[in-house]
Amino acid sequence: MPVPxxxxxxxxxxxxxxxxxxxxxxxxxxxxxxxxxxxYVKLPAVGAKVAANAAWGEIESVKATSDLYSGVGGTVTAIxxxxxxxxxxxxxxxxxxxxxxxxxxxxxxxxxxxxxxxxYLKKTGH
Amino acid sequence: xxxxxxxNTLGGWMLKxxxxxxxxxxxxxxLVDFAGWEMPILYRGIVEEHLQTRASGxxxxxxxxxxxxxxxxxxxxxxxxxxxxxxxxxxxxxxRYSLVCNPAGGVLDDVIVSKHAKHWLVVCNAxxxxxxxxxxxxxxxxDGFEAEISDQTESTAMVAVxxxxxxxxxxxxxxxxxxxIKRYGFESGTxxxxxxxxxxxxxxxxxxxxxxxSSGTAQNMVKSMSGEMSKPDSPIKPAGLGARDTLRLEAGxxxxxxxxxxxxxxxxxxxxxxxxxxxxxxxxxxxRVIAQHGPAKKLVGLELEGPRIARxxxxxxxxxxxxxxxxxxxxxxxxxxxxxMAYVDAGxxxxxxxxxxxxxGSTVPARVVALPFYKRAK
Numbered sequence: 001m002p003v004p005x006x007x008x009x010x011x012x013x014x015x016x017x018x019x020x021x022x023x024x025x026x027x028x029x030x031x032x033x034x035x036x037x038x039x040y041v042k043l044p045a046v047g048a049k050v051a052a053n054a055a056w057g058e059i060e061s062v063k064a065t066s067d068l069y070s071g072v073g074g075t076v077t078a079i080x081x082x083x084x085x086x087x088x089x090x091x092x093x094x095x096x097x098x099x100x101x102x103x104x105x106x107x108x109x110x111x112x113x114x115x116x117x118x119x120y121l122k123k124t125g126h
Numbered sequence: 127x128x129x130x131x132x133x134n135t136l137g138g139w140m141l142k143x144x145x146x147x148x149x150x151x152x153x154x155x156x157l158v159d160f161a162g163w164e165m166p167i168l169y170r171g172i173v174e175e176h177l178q179t180r181a182s183g184x185x186x187x188x189x190x191x192x193x194x195x196x197x198x199x200x201x202x203x204x205x206x207x208x209x210x211x212x213x214x215x216x217x218x219x220x221x222r223y224s225l226v227c228n229p230a231g232g233v234l235d236d237v238i239v240s241k242h243a244k245h246w247l248v249v250c251n252a253x254x255x256x257x258x259x260x261x262x263x264x265x266x267x268x269d270g271f272e273a274e275i276s277d278q279t280e281s282t283a284m285v286a287v288x289x290x291x292x293x294x295x296x297x298x299x300x301x302x303x304x305x306x307i308k309r310y311g312f313e314s315g316t317x318x319x320x321x322x323x324x325x326x327x328x329x330x331x332x333x334x335x336x337x338x339x340s341s342g343t344a345q346n347m348v349k350s351m352s353g354e355m356s357k358p359d360s361p362i363k364p365a366g367l368g369a370r371d372t373l374r375l376e377a378g379x380x381x382x383x384x385x386x387x388x389x390x391x392x393x394x395x396x397x398x399x400x401x402x403x404x405x406x407x408x409x410x411x412x413x414r415v416i417a418q419h420g421p422a423k424k425l426v427g428l429e430l431e432g433p434r435i436a437r438x439x440x441x442x443x444x445x446x447x448x449x450x451x452x453x454x455x456x457x458x459x460x461x462x463x464x465x466x467m468a469y470v471d472a473g474x475x476x477x478x479x480x481x482x483x484x485x486x487g488s489t490v491p492a493r494v495v496a497l498p499f500y501k502r503a504k
Contacts, residue, residue, distance in 0.1 A: 065435065
């Protein structure tokens, strides 16, 4: 399963893509496929604070409800409100149109501690 | 996020495989452990397979379900004692939904019992198969019923073909006039010189059939259909257990382990129609008492506000008072809303009752609605 190398990962299946001082966060194809049809993504408000390794949202599918985590701390600058009407975007395009939040990071160095694509695949047994 | 309830990384070596395993793999199924069987949870997507079933037709492998044969002079008497339904009134070619209860009236399993010319067939849940074989054997031995009990599950296959296009298509494919078979009736036919039994029943809320056939013939049957089924506009496509669950939930049908357990009686579950309180059977006395006084809790349908899904175990409240617990929930692909089944206090069970469901710390308004959520157009 393709896992883009231009981002950093958590073992809990979130991806993080840094552009300037803003990190875009979503979940991987592996996670989206495991969840099956996603029915709801609970997103934070713009301006909300996100802490590293703390839950900032929830994702629901026909199968289960799970917390969403971030590997970095910061302030939410944008949310993908398309997901309210069409949560299935996370299934169809998890690394693109299925992105969830953008976070202005307090310390971009935190990203270095996250998993590379190879490490993520290894950790999750794929 | 944390993934749970996803067992598809389990080694397949420890799981039983159905005769249709190769078909599932060829169709790109995602396989999971279900009651010790390696079963397809989905092929293309749960919602897509669900809607395909409602719009046209789907084929489900249900070979994991238990198929128990009973023969002998007292097979009927044994079943009459073990089942809530009066089987002595059943004619050859008829199937009946029934419960198997423990002496306290709790449900050991829900089954379909069919009367063949020379034997009886009990189809039970995969997770309860060993328990039911043991239970029936125990009832036989305790009362000295002259009956043979034989578990035929692993020598046969069973498929369900469900949806509005199915009756006509299966009539052509199998040369059986399915339309002439009544709901919960069955007939035998021959396919490639092998006998099969076709039941007009199912677990989706759609019209359709369930077919029991020898393992080898089942493989040939689906092989001959699989080319056709892989086309994008095929009227019948494979569907997995995920869609089967959302379909049965919309149809208001109970699932063992959720709406039915050994601690739940059929009257509370709304299955009084499948319980003949006028005959003696195991569990009848407590059930008569419950029926007379009315159950303390009743199974209801709930419609929740918003997109969030109620999960088994979610608390149901009326204001500050805990009044019940959710047993199943999903986002209904047909109705496009969040639906659930729950046991609630009988006094709160009337359709229209405003309740709340606790979901991970938030309180979601819900309303009691009559079951089923979905009823097909006749």
